[in-house]
Amino acid sequence: MTLKKNSKLKNVKDIYGAVHKKATVLNIYKNSVPARDIETGEAFVIRNEDLGIELSKPKKVGTPK
Numbered sequence: 001m002t003l004k005k006n007s008k009l010k011n012v013k014d015i016y017g018a019v020h021k022k023a024t025v026l027n028i029y030k031n032s033v034p035a036r037d038i039e040t041g042e043a044f045v046i047r048n049e050d051l052g053i054e055l056s057k058p059k060k061v062g063t064p065k
Contacts, residue, residue: 014044
């Protein structure tokens with residue numbers, strides 16, 4: 001699945017478990033996607049793992065001592 005700004009989503013759950021029937025993607029970040037419910041105008045956040053998108057893995061910085 002490839003997401004872009006202004007993509008339309010159907011039946012998605014936000015991070016609190018509330019279901020939104022129709023939504024528009026506002027932006028795309030590493031591990032989350034902010035969206036806006038078309039019917040209510042409410043903005044909410046969706047985790048990428050809930051959309052089936054792979055999460056970016058943390059990178060190692062420096063060497064452990």
